[in-house]
Amino acid sequence: MESTGQARETRLNDDNTYDVIENESSEMVDEETAQLKEQLAQARDQSLRTLAEFDNYRRRTRQELSLAEQAGKRDVLLALLDVMDDFDRALLHTGEPSNALTEGLQLVRRRFNDVLLSNGVAPFDSEGQPFDPMVHEAISVIEGDDGSESGTVYAEEQRGYLMNGELLRPARVVVLR
Numbered sequence: 189m190e191s192t193g194q195a196r197e198t199r200l201n202d203d204n205t206y207d208v209i210e211n212e213s214s215e216m217v218d219e220e221t222a223q224l225k226e227q228l229a230q231a232r233d234q235s236l237r238t239l240a241e242f243d244n245y246r247r248r249t250r251q252e253l254s255l256a257e258q259a260g261k262r263d264v265l266l267a268l269l270d271v272m273d274d275f276d277r278a279l280l281h282t283g284e285p286s287n288a289l290t291e292g293l294q295l296v297r298r299r300f301n302d303v304l305l306s307n308g309v310a311p312f313d314s315e316g317q318p319f320d321p322m323v324h325e326a327i328s329v330i331e332g333d334d335g336s337e338s339g340t341v342y343a344e345e346q347r348g349y350l351m352n353g354e355l356l357r358p359a360r361v362v363v364l365r
Contacts, residue, residue: 268304269357275300279294309356311348315342317341328363341359342361344359344360
């Protein structure tokens with residue numbers, strides 16, 4: 189028998205006959221192995237890229253959800269600030285502090301204030317402070333006395349609030365000229 193440099197295999201068929209299977213040369217096996225390794229590396233790289241894209245998507249979605257939540261919370265808190273202003277105006281026009289209605293309004297106002305504080309909302313004082321266009325909204329300018337400094341907030345018409353250190357609502361103020 190003559191050797192061709194290739195190994196031969198036999199396989200038994202269902203009909204009890206043998207088929208001779210020619211094995212590929214080692215060069216062909218090495219080439220096929222290299223191709224398979226390259227395909228595996230490409231598939232691995234693609235799966236890593238897909239995982240990274242999914243991680244970026246998940247992070248971006250979390251950020252967008254957080255921003256939407258903050259915007260919704262901000263809108264609700266701004267509406268509550270209008271109600272708080274109404275309570276403050278009502279308390280200015282009440283009679284005796286021992287009146288049951290006045291005490292009830294003060295209690296409700298304190299509870300509103302507690303809700304705002306628990307959400308990171310705090311008022312800031314403006315009267316007597318220098319006018320800052322980043323936190324104040326000038327609604328009027330008046331002439332000051334000789335001793336008053338120009339550009340100072342004279343009166344606060346609507347209180348300003350910060351939420352977690354950032355401006356939630358600017359104070360509406362009257363400024364000295």
